[in-house]
Amino acid sequence: MSVGCKTQKGFSMIELLIALLVLAVGLFGMASLMMTSMKSNQSASMRSQASWLAYDIIERMRLNADTATQTGSYLIAAADNAPADPNCKAGGCSNVNVANLDLREWKTQLTQANLTGAVTRAATNAYTISIFWQEDSSTACAPVNGVPQCSFTLRADL
Numbered sequence: 837m838s839v840g841c842k843t844q845k846g847f848s849m850i851e852l853l854i855a856l857l858v859l860a861v862g863l864f865g866m867a868s869l870m871m872t873s874m875k876s877n878q879s880a881s882m883r884s885q886a887s888w889l890a891y892d893i894i895e896r897m898r899l900n901a902d903t904a905t906q907t908g909s910y911l912i913a914a915a916d917n918a919p920a921d922p923n924c925k926a927g928g929c930s931n932v933n934v935a936n937l938d939l940r941e942w943k944t945q946l947t948q949a950n951l952t953g954a955v956t957r958a959a960t961n962a963y964t965i966s967i968f969w970q971e972d973s974s975t976a977c978a979p980v981n982g983v984p985q986c987s988f989t990l991r992a993d994l
Contacts, residue, residue, distance in 0.1 A: 886988035909935035918943035
């Protein structure tokens with residue numbers, strides 16, 4: 837009588853632990869990738885909103901170009917609050933009142949998007965729109981008080 841070789845059936849405990857370790861490393865890698873993707877999407881969303889709002893105020897200024905180029909009605913600092921409502925819609929607004937309404941709506945939209953913005957002028961018709969926001973996760977933005985301060989700047993001639 838010959839004695840046959842034993843055949844192994846199933847997995848050993850060591851093989852099972854190694855398979856679980858490989859699976860865990862892969863899942864942690866996927867979780868890290870998803871977190872990085874979410875941070876990038878948030879950053880892109882903020883930059884997109886900043887771009888849209890910068891072009892929005894420029895278009896509003898182009899619609900009221902005489903007031904924008906001949907007065908300082910559209911100039912506003914980042915720290916300034918939205919101008920008061922001139923309450924002129926029912927009776928008709930002057931061009932300066934339209935500028936105040938434009939800035940009020942723009943500043944309100946900035947606040948709702950958690951952004952701050954400023955409008956400055958270098959020459960009669962050369963404007964700079966600057967929009968700022970903070971991102972805890974961004975490494976591309978310069979830190980201010982330890983928190984990355986991101987910005988979008990648009991220069992336009994009316």
